[in-house]
Amino acid sequence: MELVCPAGALPALKAAVDNGADAVYIGLRDETNARHFAGLNFTPERAAEGIEYAHERGCRVFLAINTYPRPEGWSRWTAAVDTAAQLGVDALIVADIGVLDYASSRHPDLPLHLSVQGSATSAEALEFYQQQFGIRRAVVPRVLSLAQVRVLCETAPVEIEVFGFGSLCVMVEGRCTLSSYVTGQSPNMNGVCSPASAVRWEQKPEALESRLNDVLIDRFKAGENAGYPTLCKGRFEVNGHTYHALEEPTSLNTLALLPELLAAGVKAIKLEGRQRSTAYVAQVTRVWREALDAVCADPGGFAPKPQWQQALVKVSEGTQTTLGAYHRPWQ
Amino acid sequence: MRISLGPVLYFWPRERLEAFYAASVASPAEIVYLGETVCSKRRSFRPDDWVQLGRELAKAGKQVVLSTLTLVESRAEMGVMKRLCRNGEFLVEANDLAAVKLLAEQGLPFVAGPAINVYNAYTLRVLRRQGLQRWVMPFELSRHDLETILADAERLGVRDGLELEVYSYGRIPLAYSARCFTARHHNLQKDQCELRCLQDPAGIPLRTQEGEEFLTINGIQTQSGRIYDLRPEWQDMRALGVDIMRISPQPEGTPELVQRLHDAIRQGKPLRADPARACNGYWYGGPGMVFHGAGDA
Structure with a gap:
């Protein structure tokens, strides 16, 4: 089972490589990838440096071109594919059917992975992508239960990569337009969710308010931990009750499920967080490297070490973690 | 311009569905989409019931299309999808790439529903090769996007014969999840949801803490x-x-709403939204x- 780690900049890439990543995934500095944040990501020159650094140390680099181009953007996406081929990345992570078609016909030797933004949750959907574009791997949405992951691994024509840790999308990736409903910008089109440019904080006498394009997302009393107003993680009123109606600010953490994921035949574990710091990347990579080595050496005797969990909780959103959809009661 | 009735997005009891479709026979909607697209636990109608209803509506002159589930997680759900894709009578609206694959391998034409991510003409071209006959534009695309995608499709030689459908009235399905938010609201787990969404024929309003719907x-x-x-925007x-x-x-x-739209189109009259x-x-x-109201768009 491989460990696939995030990097939003060269120092983070080096930290992932140095701490034991089998592969690092990165994006270019534009909206062709799903973490299109100011100051983040790689110019082609920095990417080349990072790829050289990783390859010298036996680590692979994947490049995410995993947003959906509209007509005006098309040439930027195809240029990104060509750049990736020239850079010699080890795989492209792609969501859009048109871009997959372009990449597979122009660069037939460049391995393709289906991005989580492709929303494929069944063997039949994966067969479509495999037959049309020869994809070798798919990252599956964070909606399947453990039993469903097991079935998918048995039946899918390609390798399965799952999310192991990081910020949790409660919605199916690639099938959520909540962000564009409020702000005009979405993960699919722009590589952003609840973008910072639409966020406004306001200190009122009774509470601190967070707004997204003027829509009130949450109110925090003194002493409450005020999280980023990702709109599905706000507190709303439903039938007279005000609560986290969609999702609490938590992180996904599947460390405890590693033996089951290994037994299911999951090929790779992905850690979320290209937007996070170098220190985060170093920390989570180190913990997960140790955990993966431990579970592969002795699946039956594996137990997550308390110090691993503590280290992960410290860097988690909302400082709590969940097994997410893998664990049926969460659903 | 034709008018279609999309699939019912809410969980209605059997009687309500029957009454709704009985009333639709007399309406000027020429196309009717049938099927459960949201949750496989909603079984007022089984796949065979939808097919049977489809036969009745077809007899009454409607074009019937069967819509597939959007988020497919279990093999049982896949079984239903296969049943619909192999119905042998009616056109199918694919709401997931799995359905596209199942229809294409039978050489059948299909409708790409709004949950299929088509953002450019290059994607349309791939789907056209698979048998795409009608495209329902994803919700977050604009008029301008549509216009440019169609121009590109023309240039790529895949525009001819492609029918275009736009979701023109109703709440927008913005997101799908493994989690059931109705069950969560009632403090129930999804697996023991007691089918509580039967209580809310138009869903449950979620308001901001300022009372905004x-x-x-x-x-x-x-x-x-x-x-x-x-x-x-019909003109x-x-x-x-x-x-x-x-x-x-x-x-x-x-x-009534369908009738008013039909009348406006027939008489060439403008319509206003609330x-x-x-x-x-x-x-x-x-x-x-x-x-955007008339005049400020």
Whole structure:
């Protein structure tokens, strides 16, 4: 089972490589990838440096071109594919059917992975992508239960990569337009969710308010931990009750499920967080490297070490973690 | 311009569905989409019941299309999808690439529903090779996107014979999840949900802490709070080459609404939306929740 780690900049890439990543995934500095944040990501020159650094140390680099181009953007996406081929990345992570078609016909030797933004949750959907574009791997949405992951691994024509840790999308990736409903910008089109440019904080006498394009997302009393107003993680009123109606600010953490994921035949574990710091990347990579080595050496005797969990909780959103959809009661 | 009735997005009891479709026979909607697209636990109608209803509606002169589930997680759900894709009679609306694959391997034409991510003509070209006959544009695309995609499709030689449908009235299905938010609201687990969404024939309103009707909870689906209303755009849509306007069934007033739209089209008259409840921001290329009234668009 491989460990696939995030990097939003060269120092983070080096930290992932140095701490034991089998592969690092990165994006270019534009909206062709799903973490299109100011100051983040790689110019082609920095990417080349990072790829050289990783390859010298036996680590692979994947490049995410995993947003959906509209007509005006098309040439930027195809240029990104060509750049990736020239850079010699080890795989492209792609969501859009048109871009997959372009990449597979122009660069037939460049391995393709289906991005989580492709929303494929069944063997039949994966067969479509495999037959049309020869994809070798798919990252599956964070909606399947453990039993469903097991079935998918048995039946899918390609390798399965799952999310192991990081910020949790409660919605199916690639099938959520909540962000564009409020702000005009979405993960699919722009590589952003609840973008910072639409966020406004306001200190009122009774509470601190967070707004997204003027829509009130949450109110925090003194002493409450005020999280980023990702709109599905706000507190709303439903039938007279005000609560986290969609999702609490938590992180996904599947460390405890590693033996089951290994037994299911999951090929790779992905850690979320290209937007996070170098220190985060170093920390989570180190913990997960140790955990993966431990579970592969002795699946039956594996137990997550308390110090691993503590280290992960410290860097988690909302400082709590969940097994997410893998664990049926969460659903 | 033809009018279609989209699949019912809410969980209605059998009697309500029967009454709704009985009333639709007399309505000027020429196309009717049938099937459960949100949650496989909603079984007022089984796949065979939908097919049977489809036969009755077809006899009454409707074009019947069977719609597939959008988020397919279990093998049982895949079994239902296969049953629909191999129905042998009716056109199918694919709401997932698995359905596209199942239909293409039989050499059948299909409709790509709005949950299939088609953002450019290059994607359309791939789907056209698979048998795409009708395309329902994803919600977050704008009029401008549509126009440019169609121009590109023309250039790529895949425009001819492609029917175009636009979701023109109803709350917008904005997101799907493994989690059921209706069950969560009732403090129930999804596996023991007691089918509580039967209680809410138009979903449950979710408001901001300032009382703004923001979203709508509909089981695993999250919808807009406002109603996407593109009826006033019908003339512009026709000029763009849109063939079909989709009306999403509501618990009340849908036949009347279809009739008014039909009359307006036939008489060449403008229609207005209700600024207090409507939104159309996506069509104008901005935040979907915004409403652009006549004159300020």
